[in-house]
Amino acid sequence: MAAMAELISNSVQEMATNGQEPPVKYFSKGNDGGVLDAPVPLIEIPVVDLGLLTSPSTSAQELEKLKLALSSWGCFQVINHGMTSSFLDKIREVSKQFFAFPMEEKQKYSREADSIEGYGNDMILSDHQTVDWTDRLYLTISPEDQRKIKFWPENPKDFRETLHEYTVKLQETNDFLLRAMARSLNLEESCFLNQYGEQPLVTARFNFYPPCPRPDRILGVKPHADASAVTFLLQDKEVEGLQFLKDNEWFRVPIIPHALLVNVGDQVEIMSNGIFKSPVHRVVTNTERERNTLAVFCIPESDNEIKPADQLISETRPSLYKKVKDYVSIYFQYYQQGKRPIEAVKI
Numbered sequence: 001m002a003a004m005a006e007l008i009s010n011s012v013q014e015m016a017t018n019g020q021e022p023p024v025k026y027f028s029k030g031n032d033g034g035v036l037d038a039p040v041p042l043i044e045i046p047v048v049d050l051g052l053l054t055s056p057s058t059s060a061q062e063l064e065k066l067k068l069a070l071s072s073w074g075c076f077q078v079i080n081h082g083m084t085s086s087f088l089d090k091i092r093e094v095s096k097q098f099f100a101f102p103m104e105e106k107q108k109y110s111r112e113a114d115s116i117e118g119y120g121n122d123m124i125l126s127d128h129q130t131v132d133w134t135d136r137l138y139l140t141i142s143p144e145d146q147r148k149i150k151f152w153p154e155n156p157k158d159f160r161e162t163l164h165e166y167t168v169k170l171q172e173t174n175d176f177l178l179r180a181m182a183r184s185l186n187l188e189e190s191c192f193l194n195q196y197g198e199q200p201l202v203t204a205r206f207n208f209y210p211p212c213p214r215p216d217r218i219l220g221v222k223p224h225a226d227a228s229a230v231t232f233l234l235q236d237k238e239v240e241g242l243q244f245l246k247d248n249e250w251f252r253v254p255i256i257p258h259a260l261l262v263n264v265g266d267q268v269e270i271m272s273n274g275i276f277k278s279p280v281h282r283v284v285t286n287t288e289r290e291r292n293t294l295a296v297f298c299i300p301e302s303d304n305e306i307k308p309a310d311q312l313i314s315e316t317r318p319s320l321y322k323k324v325k326d327y328v329s330i331y332f333q334y335y336q337q338g339k340r341p342i343e344a345v346k347i
């Protein structure tokens with residue numbers, strides 16, 4: 001019951017609805033005296049067309065685009081992914097509907113105080129942590145026998161089936177992209193997929209960002225890179241918020257409603273020996289409108305050894321990363337100490 005009470009008092013959705021002054025733990029430390037909501041330029045983010053990647057006459061050019069995108073930004077938008085715009089809208093809709101339910105309905109799926117899975121606010125891992133202005137629903141998708149179905153909303157009625165269908169499709173897209181990434185570096189096409197494994201961990205994080213009274217000082221998500229191999233983000237159709245860091249400058253990501261935003265995580269940075277960049281990103285808040293997104297993380301099998309591909313190591317470019325297993329646990333230990341986790345595995 002204590003854990004439940006804590007969740008109620010800490011839901012940012014309720015704070016926003018009640019017009020409550022955000023507690024100090026939400027305020028960003030060390031943003032160099034600058035405001036977080038200062039205007040930033042838009043990324044001219046590469047758009048990769050899966051149809052062009054498949055067709056023999058266009059694939060070489062599209063692979064080059066993919067390689068450039070991942071070695072400069074670490075992200076791109078993918079179109080022609082085989083899901084209709086109306087299906088993407090349906091996913092956005094079930095997610096919006098879930099967060100719009102009364103608190104009692106959502107709390108049927110509340111996470112436990114010390115566990116990430118389920119509905120709740122940002123998890124506090126360290127005393128010094130700035131807390132994100134977001135509520136989330138976090139679910140394991142794969143392996144299917146690790147699903148904790150008690151956390152999967154029964155309402156709206158088509159939530160479970162829609163999420164299942166979406167993530168089946170994304171896993172195919174992920175396999176396809178991991179092959180394409182290897183091909184773009186002239187590697188054997190299964191090179192990254194073999195490290196990823198046949199029993200990967202796939203998780204989904206529904207992010208809900210209510211309007212925030214202090215966008216100048218409070219972030220929806222603090223700067224981080226993902227622990228995944230690949231992350232797929234279904235952005236809100238109307239409200240921007242995501243920004244990527246490049247050369248110490250922040251850039252906004254434009255919305256393309258029918259596209260998925262793909263970024264590589266730390267584990268692809270390792271496998272590619274640093275050629276592909278796991279980008280640091282953050283989410284800014286705004287005073288006016290809520291924002292809903294869905295991130296799906298594709299994470300290599302935890303028993304697999306992740307390491308730079310042999311062909312990407314040479315005398316002039318030695319291995320930049322140690323071999324790792326279960327990078328996700330390393331990630332959280334470092335995150336707890338406020339450090340960038342990938343630093344732990346750099347040589």
Ligand SMILES: O=C(O)CCC(=O)C(=O)O
Nearest residue numbers: 205207221242283293295
């Ligand atoms: O909501 C977003 O735009 C990004 C969320 C994100 O970076 C994450 O869930 O890891």
Ligand SMILES: [Fe+2]
Nearest residue numbers: 224225226281
């Ligand atoms: Fe992220």
